[in-house]
Amino acid sequence: MTASPDTNTEADDFALADEFALATQTPLLPLLIERIEAAGGRITFAEFMAQALGHPEHGYYSRAGLTWGRDGDYETSPEVHPIFGYLWARQVLECWQRLGGPSSFALIEVGCGSGAFMRAILTWLRARAPHCFAAVRPVMLDGHPNRLADQRAHLTGAGFEAEHTLTADWLARPERVTGVVISNEFFDALPVHLVRRDGETFIERYVTHEDGALCLVDGPLSTPAIEAYFARLGLPPGDGALAEVGLAASEAMRAIASKMERGYLLSIDYGYPARDLYASWRRQGTLMAFRRHSPQPDPLAEPGRLDLTVHVDFTSLAAAAEGFEEAPLVSQAEALMALGLGEALRAASRRAAVDAQRFAADRRAAEVLCEPEGLGRIRVLALAKGAPLDGLRCLRPVLG
Ligand SMILES: C[S@@+](CC[C@H](N)C(=O)[O-])C[C@H]1O[C@@H](n2cnc3c(N)ncnc32)[C@H](O)[C@@H]1O
Numbered sequence: 001m002t003a004s005p006d007t008n009t010e011a012d013d014f015a016l017a018d019e020f021a022l023a024t025q026t027p028l029l030p031l032l033i034e035r036i037e038a039a040g041g042r043i044t045f046a047e048f049m050a051q052a053l054g055h056p057e058h059g060y061y062s063r064a065g066l067t068w069g070r071d072g073d074y075e076t077s078p079e080v081h082p083i084f085g086y087l088w089a090r091q092v093l094e095c096w097q098r099l100g101g102p103s104s105f106a107l108i109e110v111g112c113g114s115g116a117f118m119r120a121i122l123t124w125l126r127a128r129a130p131h132c133f134a135a136v137r138p139v140m141l142d143g144h145p146n147r148l149a150d151q152r153a154h155l156t157g158a159g160f161e162a163e164h165t166l167t168a169d170w171l172a173r174p175e176r177v178t179g180v181v182i183s184n185e186f187f188d189a190l191p192v193h194l195v196r197r198d199g200e201t202f203i204e205r206y207v208t209h210e211d212g213a214l215c216l217v218d219g220p221l222s223t224p225a226i227e228a229y230f231a232r233l234g235l236p237p238g239d240g241a242l243a244e245v246g247l248a249a250s251e252a253m254r255a256i257a258s259k260m261e262r263g264y265l266l267s268i269d270y271g272y273p274a275r276d277l278y279a280s281w282r283r284q285g286t287l288m289a290f291r292r293h294s295p296q297p298d299p300l301a302e303p304g305r306l307d308l309t310v311h312v313d314f315t316s317l318a319a320a321a322e323g324f325e326e327a328p329l330v331s332q333a334e335a336l337m338a339l340g341l342g343e344a345l346r347a348a349s350r351r352a353a354v355d356a357q358r359f360a361a362d363r364r365a366a367e368v369l370c371e372p373e374g375l376g377r378i379r380v381l382a383l384a385k386g387a388p389l390d391g392l393r394c395l396r397p398v399l400g
Pocket residue numbers: 054061062076077078079110111112113114117141142143144147167183184185186189
């Protein structure tokens with residue numbers, strides 16, 4: 001008997017390689033390959049990341065039915081517990097007071113995920129600070145229509161009204177605003193260029209394809225803005241080290257800051273000051289891919305299905321906010337303690353006798369939000385324009 005050409009037999013395990021390859025194919029992969037071909041054989045990593053996260057149909061953040069928190073690929077602070085938003089609501093209240101308690105005040109969140117952060121902030125303001133709540137005009141900005149629709153449903157379901165707008169549309173409007181812009185893990189999800197320092201010059205890492213898969217290839221810098229970025233900082237990464245350059249993050253901050261007449265920019269993100277981000281001992285940069293709470297080895301695999309994230313360069317981010325005063329960075333753990341996490345826990349402990357389980361869950365959430373190796377090491381960048389920054393509540397551990 002001759003061997004059957006049918007590969008679907010128990011013995012032919014090598015044929016399963018095809019199934020494996022199929023499982024790692026995503027609808028975005030052939031579109032990226034087309035794009036690479038059309039661009040002459042390679043695209044920048046920033047362009048790849050913009051497509052992987054934001055392709056209108058197949059991008060990680062743009063597709064329909066994205067799940068957040070424990071059921072998703074990673075858990076952000078607002079998804080851990082609403083106490084995160086309640087504590088930041090105290091900061092929003094103080095900002096409003098420092099701005100003179102205006103009768104109308106914009107509270108703008110950028111990159112709103114499920115909508116849980118804004119919902120918690122508004123819940124606290126409605127319950128604990130009704131005067132501020134009456135003045136607040138919530139604006140939720142996102143880059144993707146599916147996310148805006150989910151966020152609208154989330155807020156409406158809780159009885160809140162907000163304006164839901166694409167960031168680019170909001171930025172294109174001529175009017176300037178007074179208020180607070182707050183974001184959690186927004187800047188760390190924006191596209192970056194990948195570079196490697198090679199003596200006095202830089203090599204850029206581009207995305208190309210080979211045998212139906214994506215891979216990286218070296219080339220000259222795609223834009224002089226990258227050299228200008230490091231020249232401004234006065235500190236290049238270590239020789240031979242890989243590094244990310246967040247031109248999009250700086251540009252987003254510049255554009256948002258220029259929309260502000262007066263107010264505060266509160267950016268909560270994974271990141272470092274440039275001297276730490278580009279320290280010579282950091283050899284591999286900070287780019288990470290996540291799926292189901294596990295880091296993935298290859299950020300180019302399964303484009304559109306993996307979350308991609310980098311650590312933010314807070315020095316460049318702050319510099320991009322022209323006209324704003326900058327406070328020293330604080331960690332999320334420090335900020336939450338300054339905003340009253342300890343008091344909130346003590347108050348919750350008084351209920352422990354009647355509901356021990358609930359108190360245990362509350363305490364666990366507080367620990368997760370402050371974990372030094374996890375969410376607690378996220379940093380807070382606070383910037384102010386036409387309003388006092390000194391002694392802002394979330395900064396008190398640093399400013400004394
Ligand atoms: C890492 S998630 C964080 C979500 C949420 N802030 C949280 O903490 O759970 C990044 C968010 O930024 C959004 N995003 C991506 N590009 C954007 C843009 N250009 N403008 C505003 N939001 C954007 C994504 O859709 C997503 O909602």
